Amino acid sequence: MKSSIFTDKFKIKNSIKLDSGELIDSCEVAFKTYGTLNKKKNNAILVCHALSGDQFCSEINPLTKKKGWWNILIGPDKVIDTNIFFVICSNVLGGCMGSTGPSSINPKTKTNYGLKFPVITISDMVKVQEKLVSALGIKKLFAVIGGSMGGMQTLEWATRFSNKVNVAIPIATSYRHSAQNIAFHEIGRQAIMADPVWNNGNYYKTRGEPKRGLSVARMIAHITYLSEHALQRKFGRNLQNSNFFSFNFGTDFQIESYLKHQGSSFVERFDANSYLYITKAMDYFDLSIKKGGLSKVFKNSSVNFCFFTFTSDWLFPTSETKTIIKSLNSSNAMVSFAEVKTDKGHDAFLLEEPEFHATLKGFIQGQIGIHRV
Amino acid sequence: MSKNLRTDLFVISKLINDKEKILDVGCGDGNLLNFLFKTKKADCRGIEISQSGVNECVKKGLSVIQGDANYDLDDYPNNAFSTVILSQTIQAMIFPDVVIKNLIRIGRRAIISFPNFGYWKVRKDLFFGGKMPKNDILPYEWFDTPNIHLCSLKDFEIFCNRNNIIIEKFICLGEKGNEMMTNYFSNFFAYQVIFCVSKKKKN
Known part of the structure; x- marks a missing residue:
């Protein structure tokens, strides 16, 4: 794993087969970590960013010089306490903050991919993240957390790699992108x-x-x-x-x-x-078309879920999350859910929302006890 | 640990067997579920309407969904739980009849507790005082009460009989939450009641 000026990079040696059937060679993942991985390697939290996010979820973003997009939540003594947890955040496949994407140089042609870059999906992004997590020596993540598109990745992790996740916290998200x-x-x-x-x-x-x-x-x-x-x-x-x-x-x-x-x-x-x-990639996302419906996707899941929605979020309304919860209930999964009252809309997951932060903190505390971090 | 548990909830907890799968509807701060998890190794789930309640529950490591029993019980499959508990909430439901039918659909049995409106002091308040009754478990004024569907022990029995619901057991509690020794004139002497009910098996 090499370090460039502003971010760590991990290069995946083998080519990755994408959902489209195409292969991607020499894929690079730009990432940032906060805190320290403990000896038991059971304190890692993967933070998944949204559409316009990046790997700089905490502290100061070295490029924009502004606070990281979830600095309000992640850091020493914060809700996701980096004194306790080892936080990993990587730029998604297809992104433009150091991970391989359409602006990267295609190793075959030595020129930018542009539209030659293969079309990717949320599950392709997650496949790449899993390679990174494995390379960091982590067999099982304490948690995967993310809002919006980050929540889609969280759900994908909880279904595709359910044996590698203890806790999934999907926020302001859905199991599929709606027509709107x-x-x-x-x-x-x-x-x-x-x-x-x-x-x-x-x-x-x-x-x-x-x-x-x-x-x-x-x-x-x-x-x-x-x-x-x-x-x-x-x-x-x-x-x-x-x-x-x-x-x-x-x-x-x-x-x-x-x-x-x-x-x-x-x-x-x-x-x-x-x-x-x-x-x-977000538009293509739909967990309900997999393996015969949403409830089968979650069948026998040992992941402990905690969902959050916001009352004024009309992009990912509460009803979408309730559909997932219904499936999880019929699969006998461990699931918690809170709907936070706010007028701040979808963006509320990035903002100061005391009720949201208090419940999230409580949930994480409860899970620390269960999973003995 | 039982010291921290409200006495009526402790009485309910004694009705639960080891390793049962429990849904507590309106689980509040999760004290009963936590108690059942720790002492009976029960597999626990909860529904709670208030965010502060949900917060307290998840802090205890419980799986609790923020929701409204009036609407969200439909989302649970048949016979998903061995016991569904509804304590001190039925009288605040918009459609108590629908809720009760849902409880015994979701669970193999339901434990439902409520304040007995047939209690002699309640009757006294209305009869002699000429005013809406108030006490520790019915503390509200007529205009701000969430208790819109109060009933007596007798009302509940009649409801069960008419709807083919089997009353497996009922326990009467006194004003201190204590279990009453006898069910003699229970509709007159019980302050609260706990009913264990189930659906009639189809032949």
Whole structure:
């Protein structure tokens, strides 16, 4: 495992067979760890990031110089206490923060993959993570945890590698992407592909990146991460610069300015092709089509589950999680679930939510006792 | 450990055999489940409506789902549990009849406890005081009470008979949660009752 300037890297020697049937050679996984692996090697927690996340879940992100995306939850004496746990977080396959993805150099052609990169799935991402976890000498993870797409990976771990996971904590997620979710992703992808700079994915050596398209994609997606109530509370109809309408198509409202900022800051750290591949992977995700239905997927599962949803999350509503719980109940699985009251929408899983953090902390404490960490 | 357990819950715990599979509907802070897990090696699950309750349960390592017994019992398969417990909650259900039928569908038997509205002091409050009865387990005012479907021991017996529900056993408790020695005039003297019921087996 080698260290580059900003991240650790693990190279998978053998080629990996993807769900699409294609093989991927010399796959690299960029990752970050926090805390120390104990002697029994039973204190490892794998943190799975969401669509726009990365391996820097705690401390300061060395690239953006901002706090890691789950710094609020992970660190010494925090809910996921790095004095106790060894936390692993890796950039997903298809990502753009050091793991092999469409912006990586194809070892065969010595040029960027672009759209030559094979289409990937959530289970492909998890297969790659499993190689990393094994390489770190961990036979069984104490826990896998993640929100949104990270929750999909968590569910995939709990079904595909159920014997390698003690505890699974899927947050604000679902067993499958709904039609509405796919629809929003497709608009995002169309925005990227409509940007002339995108050039069929060949922009790495040309005039720069399809920033306009990617930023529109991010703006659309960002609305789905919030709730109407939170938008109204934060922005209302407030004007950005003056007390008067500009009577042109510049930025009048604060909400417009906010979305533009979300878009423009996102394009500085994210690759447009990665966005296409990762959103597609989420759209393909559906545990219910595996092995004859959702309840069979979880049959005889020894994993201890704890689900969280948020009342104002309309992207991954509570009803989706309840469908999973129903299947888990009929499989006699160990499952806990809490629905957190908040108006912050889907993004609540990343934010200060005392009730969510308290219950999560309690659950982890309870499981420490059971699994003798 | 039983010292920490409410006396009526301790009486319920004595009805549970070793290694049973239990669902506690409205399990609160999980004290009964935790007690059954530790003393009877029971395989325990819970449903609790409040987040603080769920929090206390998961802290104890219990598997508990935040949910509403009015709606979420439908999600459980038939005969998934050996015993389903509903303590001091039936009177607050929107559709108690549906809930009871669900309990004996999910579990091979159900243990249901509730305050007896036929208790003599309750009758006295209404008869002499002319006011809605209040006591330790019915502490609310008429306008803010969650107890919308109160019944007496007799009402419950009639309900069971009409709905082909077998009453395996009932235990009467006094005001201190103590088990009463005799069931003599129980609808008059019992402060609380605990019913063990099951569905009639089809021939």
